Amino acid sequence: MALNDRHAEAVAGIVDRVVTRYRRDPTCMVQILREVQEACDWISPEAIDRLQATLGVPRTKIEGVAGFYSFLYLQPRGKYRILFSDNITDRMHGNLTLMERLCSSLWIEPGKVSEDGLVSVDKTSCTGMCDQGPALLVNNLAITRLSEARIDEIAELVRSNTPLAEWPADYFTVEDHIRLPDILLGSQMAPGDALRAAHGRAPSDGLMSSNMRSWREGLPTGLGGPAAMLDEIKRANLRGRGGAGFTTGLKWEACRNAPLKSGQQRFVVCNADEGEPGTFKDRVLLTSYADLVFEGMTAAAYSVGARRGFLYLRGEYRYLLEPLNAVLERRRKEGLLGADILGIPGADFDIEIHLGAGAYVCGEESALIESLEGKRGTPRNRPPFPVTNGYLDQPTIVNNVETFAAAALIALKGGEWYASIGTKHSAGTKVLSVSGDCERPGLYEYPFGVSIRQVLADCGARDTQAVQVSGPSGICVGPAEFDRTIGFEDIPTAGAFTIFDNSRDMFEVARNYVHFFQHESCGFCTPCRVGTALLKNLMDKLHNGCGSPYDFAEIEKMNQLLQSTSHCGLGHTACNPVLDTIEKFRPAYEKRMTRKDFAPAFDLDQALAAARQMTGRDDPGAHIIAEEFGEGSA
Amino acid sequence: MSHTFTLDGKTISFEEGQTIMQAATKAGVFIPHLCYHPEFKPHGSCKLCTVKVNGRQTASCTMRAIAGMVVESDTPEINDERRTLTQMLFVEGNHFCPSCEKSGNCQLQATAYHLGMMSPHFDHFFPDRPVDASHPEVLLDFNRCILCSLCVRASRDVDGKNVFALSGRGIDTHLIVNAKSGQLADTNFTLHDKAAQVCPVGVILKKREGFAVPIGERSYDKQPISATVEAKQEGY
Numbered sequence: 001m002a003l004n005d006r007h008a009e010a011v012a013g014i015v016d017r018v019v020t021r022y023r024r025d026p027t028c029m030v031q032i033l034r035e036v037q038e039a040c041d042w043i044s045p046e047a048i049d050r051l052q053a054t055l056g057v058p059r060t061k062i063e064g065v066a067g068f069y070s071f072l073y074l075q076p077r078g079k080y081r082i083l084f085s086d087n088i089t090d091r092m093h094g095n096l097t098l099m100e101r102l103c104s105s106l107w108i109e110p111g112k113v114s115e116d117g118l119v120s121v122d123k124t125s126c127t128g129m130c131d132q133g134p135a136l137l138v139n140n141l142a143i144t145r146l147s148e149a150r151i152d153e154i155a156e157l158v159r160s161n162t163p164l165a166e167w168p169a170d171y172f173t174v175e176d177h178i179r180l181p182d183i184l185l186g187s188q189m190a191p192g193d194a195l196r197a198a199h200g201r202a203p204s205d206g207l208m209s210s211n212m213r214s215w216r217e218g219l220p221t222g223l224g225g226p227a228a229m230l231d232e233i234k235r236a237n238l239r240g241r242g243g244a245g246f247t248t249g250l251k252w253e254a255c256r257n258a259p260l261k262s263g264q265q266r267f268v269v270c271n272a273d274e275g276e277p278g279t280f281k282d283r284v285l286l287t288s289y290a291d292l293v294f295e296g297m298t299a300a301a302y303s304v305g306a307r308r309g310f311l312y313l314r315g316e317y318r319y320l321l322e323p324l325n326a327v328l329e330r331r332r333k334e335g336l337l338g339a340d341i342l343g344i345p346g347a348d349f350d351i352e353i354h355l356g357a358g359a360y361v362c363g364e365e366s367a368l369i370e371s372l373e374g375k376r377g378t379p380r381n382r383p384p385f386p387v388t389n390g391y392l393d394q395p396t397i398v399n400n401v402e403t404f405a406a407a408a409l410i411a412l413k414g415g416e417w418y419a420s421i422g423t424k425h426s427a428g429t430k431v432l433s434v435s436g437d438c439e440r441p442g443l444y445e446y447p448f449g450v451s452i453r454q455v456l457a458d459c460g461a462r463d464t465q466a467v468q469v470s471g472p473s474g475i476c477v478g479p480a481e482f483d484r485t486i487g488f489e490d491i492p493t494a495g496a497f498t499i500f501d502n503s504r505d506m507f508e509v510a511r512n513y514v515h516f517f518q519h520e521s522c523g524f525c526t527p528c529r530v531g532t533a534l535l536k537n538l539m540d541k542l543h544n545g546c547g548s549p550y551d552f553a554e555i556e557k558m559n560q561l562l563q564s565t566s567h568c569g570l571g572h573t574a575c576n577p578v579l580d581t582i583e584k585f586r587p588a589y590e591k592r593m594t595r596k597d598f599a600p601a602f603d604l605d606q607a608l609a610a611a612r613q614m615t616g617r618d619d620p621g622a623h624i625i626a627e628e629f630g631e632g633s634a
Numbered sequence: 635m636s637h638t639f640t641l642d643g644k645t646i647s648f649e650e651g652q653t654i655m656q657a658a659t660k661a662g663v664f665i666p667h668l669c670y671h672p673e674f675k676p677h678g679s680c681k682l683c684t685v686k687v688n689g690r691q692t693a694s695c696t697m698r699a700i701a702g703m704v705v706e707s708d709t710p711e712i713n714d715e716r717r718t719l720t721q722m723l724f725v726e727g728n729h730f731c732p733s734c735e736k737s738g739n740c741q742l743q744a745t746a747y748h749l750g751m752m753s754p755h756f757d758h759f760f761p762d763r764p765v766d767a768s769h770p771e772v773l774l775d776f777n778r779c780i781l782c783s784l785c786v787r788a789s790r791d792v793d794g795k796n797v798f799a800l801s802g803r804g805i806d807t808h809l810i811v812n813a814k815s816g817q818l819a820d821t822n823f824t825l826h827d828k829a830a831q832v833c834p835v836g837v838i839l840k841k842r843e844g845f846a847v848p849i850g851e852r853s854y855d856k857q858p859i860s861a862t863v864e865a866k867q868e869g870y
Contacts, residue, residue: 045814060799060812067801067810359803376800381678381696523781523800523807525679530722533805534756561715564691565681601757 008046014039015050026055027392029065029374033072034315034357038139041081042073068376068522070124070358071140071315078113078120080158085135087126087277088512089435089498095134098151099123105155119158125360125516126277127316130435130498131177131442139164140318143171172319176284177442180458182429183421184289184405185445191291192336194411198229198299199342201414225344229303230256233407235415237427241402242271242363243470243494245426248407251397254387256304258395267396268301268309268349270404271368275314275360276471277516278496281431282401284443286313286320289405290327294351296404298341299411301349304397309351312368315358324353360520364568365398367522378524379568402431402495422448426487434459436499444497448487452477455486455497463502466585471496472513473573476506476580506585507592511539513577521570528571531562535575537601546599547592552582639703641685646699654694654705655683664860665707666716666745668723668834669782670695674791677783680723682716682745717749725756726805728763728777729835735844736836738852742780744859763808768819771841778835779809785838789829797823809837 018035022028032055036047043066052059066072073081084090084099103110103121113120129135132144141164143154150171157167178185234249255266270293274282285293297309313320328351331337341347354372356362362371366380369391390396399407406428410418419427426448432455435441439460446455456464468476469486470493477484477491484490500509518536523529535558538551559575566572582589604624612622638647641658648657653676658665669680678696685694686706694707706712723742731737766774781800789797801810813820823829830838849855
C-alpha cells in the first residue's frame with residue numbers, strides 16, 4: 001500500500017512538472033501525454049487521475065485522446081517498447097524474420113509484453129527510413145540498418161537492462177542520402193537571406209508587417225512588404241507539395257483576407273506528419289535544411305499576418321525534436337524569430353514544435369489541427385476550411401515542409417525565377433524519396449516533368465516491374481507507363497517513389513498497403529472503419545489460398561463505397577493499390593483464384609486443428625477434405 | 635434569390651444555415667440516418683444520410699443547403715450504398731435482433747427494414763465486448779454500439795457530465811465511460827440524463843423494464859422508420 005502511494009506520488013510529481021510547463025493548457029494534451037509517457041513508460045490510471053485534476057478535463061477526454069494514438073499506451077508496454085517498421089520496403093529487407101529472431105531471442109510473442117514487464121515487440125506503420133531499412137523504433141527513437149547481428153546485440157542490451165542512452169550511437173545514425181540536388185537540396189542560403197530579400201523587394205514605405213494592418217487592409221501605407229511577398233508566391237505559381245497541389249498563393253491570400261473576430265489571430269502550420277509509406281523527404285529537409293523550412297514559414301507569417309506557427313512533427317521523427325528546437329533557438333537569437341523580426345516593426349512570429357504520436361490520418365490538415373488542439377485526430381467536416389476556421393477556429397494555413405522550403409527560395413530569388421523551372425502547370429522542382437529495388441536509394445530532386453524512366457535510370461533500378469508513385473494513396477505504374485511524367489499534369493506526387501523489380505509479388509505489395517490503411521483508419525466514419533477491415537480480410541483470404549472471382553467483385557464494390565461515402569482522403573484512396581495492381585498485375589491475383597465462383601474463407605479442416613491437437617490425433621479420419629463436399633476446383 | 639433546392643425532383647425550401655437534412659425533414663422527406671438527431675450538433679459519421687449534390691456524394695446532415703442545388707437521395711444507387719453501410723454496421727458489432735430488448739424500437743433494425751436488407755452479406759467480426767451491468771438503473775450492452783456518439787454529445791452538451799466518449803482507433807474504436815474503474819456505476823450517470831434517452835440502438839437500456847411493450851406493438855412494428863418524418867408532412 002505504501003509502495004502504491006509512493007508510486008502515485010512520483011507519478012503526480014511528473015504530471016505536475018509537465019502540465020506546468022504547458023501552462024495547464026488542455027490544447028497541449030498530446031504533448032503532455034507524450035511527455036508523461038516518456039517519463040513513466042505508459043499512461044497509468046494514477047497519471048490520468050492527476051491529469052484530470054490539474055487540467056480540469058474529464059477522464060473520458062484524456063482516455064479518448066490517449067486511445068487514439070498508436071504511440072500512447074493506456075496499458076503497460078514494457079520499459080523497452082520496440083516497434084518494427086512494417087512498410088513494404090522493410091518487408092523486402094526481411095523485417096518480419098528479424099522481428100521473429102528478436103522475439104524468440106527474448107522469449108516473447110509479438111504484440112505482447114514480456115512477463116517481467118521489461119520489453120514489448122510489435123509492428124508499426126512505415127517509419128520513414130525506407131532508404132536505410134529495415135528499421136525499428138525503440139521508445140520512439142529510430143534504429144536503422146537492422147541486420148541479424150544488430151538484432152542479437154539489441155536483444156542483449158535489453159536483457160542486460162542497458163539504458164537507451166548507453167546503446168551504441170551508431171544504431172541511431174540516420175543518413176541523408178542526397179543523390180541528386182537541384183535548387184532546393186543544392187541551396188546554400190544563409191539564414192535570414194530570404195526574409196531580407198522579401199523585405200527588400202517592397203516599396204520604400206513597406207516597413208510594416210501584416211500583423212499591423214486590419215483585415216481589410218485598413219492601413220493605407222506600409223503594406224508593401226507582406227503584399228509583395230504574397231505576389232511573389234502567386235507569380236511563382238507554387239502548388240502545395242503534400243500531393244493535392246492546391247495553389248499556395250490562393251491559400252495564403254484566403255487566410256490573409258479571412259476576417260478575425262475579437263481576440264483572434266492567424267496561424268501558420270507546417271505539416272511534417274510525413275506518414276505516407278515510402279516517403280522520407282521531409283525527414284531530410286528537417287535534418288539538413290531546417291532553416292529553409294522555418295524561413296519559409298516566417299515568410300508566410302509575414303505575408304498573411306500570423307504571430308504564431310507550429311511545426312507538426314510526426315512521432316516517428318522524435319529524434320529530430322532537440323536539433324530542431326536548437327535551430328529555432330538560434331534563429332531567435334539571430335533576430336529571425338520573435339519580436340520585430342529583422343527590425344521590421346510588428347513583424348512578430350515564433351514557432352513551436354508539436355510532436356505527433358503515431359497516427360497517419362493526422363497528415364490530413366483538419367485532423368492535424370484537431371491533434372494540435374489536443375484532441376483525437378479525426379478529420380473535420382468541411383466547409384468551413386482551415387484558412388478561415390482552423391486552429392482554435394481561427395484562420396490558419398497548413399502547408400507541407402517542402403512547400404515552405406520552396407517558399408523561402410521564392411522569397412530569396414523571386415516568383416518569376418521559380419516559375420521558369422518545371423512545366424506550365426507544375427512550377428519548380430519536386431523532391432522524390434526513392435526506395436525499393438535500386439542501387440542508390442535516397443533523395444532525388446528534379447524539375448517537374450521528369451519521366452519515371454529517367455528516375456529509374458538515375459537511381460540504378462534494374463528489371464523494374466512496377467513503381468508505386470506517391471505511396472499507397474498514389475498510383476502504381478507498370479513498364480508500359482514509364483514514360484509518364486511527374487507533375488500535376490500527369491502523375492502528381494507527395495514524393496514517395498517505391499520501386500519493385502521482377503522478383504516481387506505485387507499482390508503482397510497491395511496486401512501490405514491494405515493492412516496499412518486498415519491500421520490507420522481513424523474509425524470515425526462507417527465506410528472507412530468497417531470497409532478497410534473488410535478489405536483487409538478479403539486480401540488475407542486470397543493470401544490464404546481461398547480466392548475466387550467473387551472476391552474481385554467484393555473488392556470492386558468496396559472501392560466504390562469507400563470512394564463515394566468516406567469522410568476523408570484516407571477512405572477515398574484506400575482501395576487504390578488493390579485496384580491498380582488488379583488492373584496492371586492481374587496474374588498475381590489469378591494465381592490465387594482457387595475456385596471458379598466462390599471459395600469460403602472458413603476452412604473446415606483447419607477448424608479441427610485445435611481438436612486434433614487436444615486429442616493427439618492426426619489420422620485421416622481426423623481430417624475433412626473440402627473436395628468431398630462437392631466443391632468443384634477451378 | 636429564392637431559398638429552395640430540389641430533392642429527387644421535388645422543390646424544398648430552406649432557411650439560411652439549414653442543412654439538407656434539416657430542410658428535407660421539415661418538408662417531410664425522409665433521408666435514412668443513424669448518427670443524426672435533430673437536437674444535437676450533426677456528426678456526419680454514419681454516412682447513411684449520404685446524398686448526391688450536383689453529382690457529388692456528401693453527408694446531408696452536415697452539408698448546408700444552397701439555393702439551386704440539385705440533390706438526389708432516394709435512388710437505387712444511393713440506397714444500395716446505404717444498405718451496404720447498414721450491413722457493415724451489423725457485422726461490425728453483435729446485433730442479434732430477436733434477443734434484443736430494443737427490437738422494434740431500434741433505428742438500426744428499422745433502417746435495415748426500410749432499405750430492404752435481407753442478410754448481413756459480410757462475414758461477422760464477432761467482437762468481444764463485455765456488458766457493463768454495474769449501474770443500478772441502466773445496462774450498457776456495448777455489443778450493439780454503432781459509434782454514432784449521440785450519447786457522447788448528449789452527455790457533454792445537454793447533461794454537462796461527459797459520461798461517455800469514444801476511445802481507440804479504426805476498427806478498435808469503442809465507447810468508454812468516465813470512471814477510473816471503467817464502470818458506469820462509478821460515474822454520475824442517471825436515468826434522467828438526456829444521454830440515457832438518445833441511443834438509437836440497444837446499448838443504453840433501462841433495467842427491470844424488459845418487454846414493457848410487447849414485440850409486435852413497438853414503434854417500428856406499427857409503422858416504418860420513414861413514417862416518423864413523413865407523418866410530419868401531413869401536419870406541416
